[in-house]
Amino acid sequence: MKKIISLCLSSVSGFLAASDRTDMPRTPERDDIMQIVEQVNNPMLEEIYRRREKNGNKLLYTHVVPEIKAKNAAEWEKEKVTLLKQFEEELYGKLPPAPEKMELKLLSEKDNALDGLAIRREYRLIFTNQGRKFDFDMLLYVPKNAPKPVPVFVGLNFSGNQYNTPELDVRQTRSTSWKKGRWYATGNPSKTRGKALEAWSYTEAMKRGYAVATACYGELHPDNPEGLRKSVYTLFYDKKDLRTDYEIKLLDYKQGVRRSQTAISAWAWGMIQMRNALEKIDLVDAAKAITVGHSRLGKTSLWAAANEPKFAGAISNNSGHLGAKLSTRLCGEDMFLALLAHGYWFSPNIIKYVLNEGDLPIDQHMLLAMIAPRGLYVASSTLDFGADPEGEFISARLAGKVWQFYGKNALPEKQPAPDTPVGETLRYHVKTGKHSITPYDWQQYYNFADQLFGKK
Numbered sequence: 089m090k091k092i093i094s095l096c097l098s099s100v101s102g103f104l105a106a107s108d109r110t111d112m113p114r115t116p117e118r119d120d121i122m123q124i125v126e127q128v129n130n131p132m133l134e135e136i137y138r139r140r141e142k143n144g145n146k147l148l149y150t151h152v153v154p155e156i157k158a159k160n161a162a163e164w165e166k167e168k169v170t171l172l173k174q175f176e177e178e179l180y181g182k183l184p185p186a187p188e189k190m191e192l193k194l195l196s197e198k199d200n201a202l203d204g205l206a207i208r209r210e211y212r213l214i215f216t217n218q219g220r221k222f223d224f225d226m227l228l229y230v231p232k233n234a235p236k237p238v239p240v241f242v243g244l245n246f247s248g249n250q251y252n253t254p255e256l257d258v259r260q261t262r263s264t265s266w267k268k269g270r271w272y273a274t275g276n277p278s279k280t281r282g283k284a285l286e287a288w289s290y291t292e293a294m295k296r297g298y299a300v301a302t303a304c305y306g307e308l309h310p311d312n313p314e315g316l317r318k319s320v321y322t323l324f325y326d327k328k329d330l331r332t333d334y335e336i337k338l339l340d341y342k343q344g345v346r347r348s349q350t351a352i353s354a355w356a357w358g359m360i361q362m363r364n365a366l367e368k369i370d371l372v373d374a375a376k377a378i379t380v381g382h383s384r385l386g387k388t389s390l391w392a393a394a395n396e397p398k399f400a401g402a403i404s405n406n407s408g409h410l411g412a413k414l415s416t417r418l419c420g421e422d423m424f425l426a427l428l429a430h431g432y433w434f435s436p437n438i439i440k441y442v443l444n445e446g447d448l449p450i451d452q453h454m455l456l457a458m459i460a461p462r463g464l465y466v467a468s469s470t471l472d473f474g475a476d477p478e479g480e481f482i483s484a485r486l487a488g489k490v491w492q493f494y495g496k497n498a499l500p501e502k503q504p505a506p507d508t509p510v511g512e513t514l515r516y517h518v519k520t521g522k523h524s525i526t527p528y529d530w531q532q533y534y535n536f537a538d539q540l541f542g543k544k
Contacts, residue, residue, distance in 0.1 A: 116272065149418040175394070209228045231293070240374070298534065309321075346436045360392055409425070423444075
């Protein structure tokens with residue numbers, strides 16, 4: 089059925105009452121099960137991370153890296169169709185389909201946000217599919233004095249739309265917040281206001297002439313093994329059909345029954361729907377939308393851009409294993425950790441490659457290459473041992489072969505010194521510091537967007 093997108097432009101000023109909310113925070117249905125999972129996994133996870141920190145970025149082994157076979161752009165356009173299917177099957181799962189209908193509801197508008205620098209809007213994206221409904225909230229900041237429409241960074245946040253902004257009247261997102269000491273426990277999201285302001289750099293984005301659209305990843309798929317039952321997949325499946333890995337009986341498993349839903353694809357789907365919604369907002373130029381994400385959301389940023397060619401580019405900040413880093417290079421995080429700690433992010437098929445990365449038919453440079461000839465920025469941190477900075481750089485360098493098919497430059501052979509960005513349409517830097525996204529990173533991303541869009 090043809091997708092219908094409608095826009096509700098009745099402005100509602102200020103913060104709406106809590107009674108307007110359509111549901112409660114998307115917490116796990118069975119916290120007792122989550123505690124059992126944590127009690128089993130946590131000792132092993134803590135030991136893995138302890139060893140990783142002790143060993144630093146020690147390279148253990150490098151398997152043969154699968155090669156991109158194409159010799160020119162025409163061959164690549166055919167090859168990447170096959171590769172996309174392999175990434176779906178082996179690593180990320182297939183994205184949910186387009187919904188039958190999306191309604192964009194304006195919840196609030198503020199014309200003098202961020203001390204007069206911005207127009208702030210809060211939207212609810214409401215989806216309908218075969219009688220089912222699902223929604224999530226998007227926060228949009230647009231520079232007030234820049235010529236419209238403006239380019240826009242599209243990304244997901246970790247702890248709610250209220251978390252990274254200094255404005256305390258932003259609506260509280262229905263996603264739960266992470267609770268220290270427990271992997272899947274949920275804290276009180278009302279306490280997560282005005283934190284980690286530099287991680288999103290809204291004020292600086294306004295000064296540089298860029299809009300920012302964000303939503304909380306936990307509204308799309310709560311970040312726990314039971315999250316699929318509160319996720320966007322409820323738009324396409326009955327809850328009884330959304331079974332976690334530990335709910336599939338051994339006999340069924342032996343007969344080939346597998347979970348088909350993944351958190352990474354749910355999050356990437358959300359980013360694509362945000363871009364679709366931005367097409368209906370005349371303040372921004374959706375044709376100049378760039379995905380951006382840090383850590384697991386850096387993986388998501390890449391997967392969203394690989395699936396949606398309408399994105400003008402992608403930014404991967406410290407995305408690490410099953411993000412930008414080569415998987416066949418055994419350094420930092422690996423398939424065993426991915427399966428043990430966050431198996432629900434990925435396809436159940438990753439179990440085939442635990443302690444067996446050499447059998448991978450694909451690797452992450454191929455994912456990066458699927459974004460060519462659009463813009464791609466891969467960023468690392470010197471002390472981000474789990475992400476393997478050198479492995480991220482090598483992956484981006486190998487992907488550069490495809491940018492050359494389109495007459496663009498690849499990256500240099502040698503990894504640059506810290507805090508020294510290199511490249512053009514395909515760009516890379518490794519900053520001094522730990523696993524983080526900082527004002528330094530954002531300055532490079534603004535510079536990258538300036539070059540990509542021809543801004544002076």
